[in-house]
């Protein structure tokens with residue numbers, strides 16, 4: 634797998650990857666499909682923050698993406714970012730998530746991020762994500778129950794945290 638920064642040409646591909654999960658899964662709390670404009674706006678917002686938005690390619694094909702974005706708006710949170718990563722549905726279960734998350738952490742560290750927060754649905758859909766984050770050194774720091782409603786079910790979240798630097 635090779636990694637590269639996202640470009641404007643990736644919008645439609647990344648959108649397809651993400652919209653699949655909006656439509657089929659509780660791993661995202663979005664309910665309505667995103668438009669190309671929404672995804673382009675997210676890419677711009679991540680760039681404006683100076684944070685990585687990385688594309689994973691295998692044999693020239695985009696198989697996933699990951700980025701770091703604002704965890705909380707208030708300025709004192711500026712060295713803490715929330716992570717997001719999605720593999721194309723048919724690229725799951727091959728161990729690619731581990732490599733993509735490791736690359737995102739490396740880039741985050743280079744960008745001066747100190748703490749990374751993963752907010753993960755506490756559902757069977759997200760079990761691989763929770764496991765992936767545990768394996769990558771994220772520590773479970775909390776849970777919130779019934780904070781989302783999707784597919785006629787109340788959904789909670791697990792909060793996980795990883796420190797990228799200490800002093």
Ligand SMILES: CC(C)(COP(=O)(O)OP(=O)(O)OC[C@H]1O[C@@H](n2cnc3c(N)ncnc32)[C@H](O)[C@@H]1OP(=O)(O)O)[C@@H](O)C(=O)NCCC(=O)NCCS
Pocket residue numbers: 654660717718719720721724725726727728729730731751752753754757758759760761762764765768
């Ligand atoms: C989450 C995601 C990035 C993981 O990447 P992946 O390469 O598919 O990861 P794997 O299939 O290798 O699974 C990761 C771990 O979960 C475990 N796992 C898989 N299915 C599982 C299940 N149903 N229950 C518990 N653990 C499970 C795997 O065994 C593996 O753990 P191990 O390495 O200790 O054996 C990827 O599946 C994905 O994009 N999922 C959809 C989007 C998503 O959930 N994104 C994260 C939002 S927070």
